Amino acid sequence: MANILIIGAGGVGSVVAHKCAQAAKATGVFDSITLASRRRERCDTVATSVRERTGFHMPTAQVDADNVPELCALLREVKPDMVLNLALPYQDLHIMDACLECGVHYLDTANYEPLDTARFEYKWQWAYQERFRQAGLTALLGSGFDPGVTNVFAAWVLKHELDEVHVLDIIDCNAGDHGQPFATNFNPEINIREVTARGRYWERGEWVETDPLSWSMNFDFPDGIGPKKCYLMYHEELESLVQNLKGIRRARFWMTFSDNYLNHLKVLGNVGMTRIDPVRFQGQDIVPIQFLSALLPDPSSLGPLTRGKTCIGNLMRGLKNGREKTVYIYNVCDHEACYAEVGSQAISYTTGVPAMIGAKMMMEGQWLAPGVWNMEQMDPDPFMADLKLYGLPWQCVEIG
């Protein structure tokens, strides 16, 4: 029975809180769950919903996760076995520092990104490998859906369906509609930084760069979603997967966007509203993307508005017993069903459920190994079984 601390009470943190409480009730894996964030009132709102839906009592706390002494004071008070970091990527290294100082295991869903450069890379977090190993602590990186489940899907396919994988296409489709003129499904600042970055994919041992959203393809999604246009982007799981997947020759990531979303983004970019550098305005420094973020709908407010489904999966081609084989492994999730269950839309849900399962794997001892790990480095089987139990059923079909 574990004592865990969740940091971040936004869209994803709220789902994690609900799902951890569900798992605690169902299995007893967690016996104490504390929820902390920059604004305590957001934690209290989530804790009230958790109590009403599950009967689980969740203490709350205020913390600035950019302040390591403040984090350590909280860790010493709560004495958790692990921290689930659902704040923003900017906080990753501070929370890892605090975990090392206080002897606490660590998990997150997004890799570190410096505030002043829109470039996410694992190098900063991989540099903690030796310190976590020597401290006997586990850091599990990227335990959301993508990264997260997509990494575990890849490991599972390589364990059960293919002897080696040559081509990997991760395809992320949100076919939901929230009815808003323009909104992002997770933190607007992080989302817009990611989408407006240059594209990048892996081909025959090197990275190839593309202009932002300049390549597209059509993909016919299952479960009645149908054909959609998908755009090539760089996504963080590619960095670890090209190192860890045996035989990989090409790895790409694709995401669907509506024309409406892309048109808004283009105009906002053209007028400078997606800039991440400070602009002097009436005697104050203002970062346009942060100001824009404050104007856009809070992603957690989209829950009651969003209809439709998401479909995220991996298309993987390789060899099985010397024969060429292609499989498609995917999950379909319904926005309204997620809202009915935990009060959030499917993007937060599909991220929060794997974060809870990653923590469960660690606290059950199945995924505890001193060091810093990406998801595909762990045994995929128990995680894949829990996806089916905790709301993200998946299918794997052979193509062609």
Ligand code: NDP
């Ligand atoms: P939100 O903006 O909704 O929530 C972020 C939360 O972090 C807020 O509660 C915020 O506090 C809190 N926070 C921010 N800064 C600090 C700080 N310095 N100290 C303490 N708390 C802080 O974001 P989301 O829930 O949409 O996203 C959470 C994370 O999940 C992000 O890192 C995102 O990149 C990742 N993600 C991963 C995905 C995946 O599939 N792997 C998919 C989607 C998201 P406050 O409420 O006071 O603002």
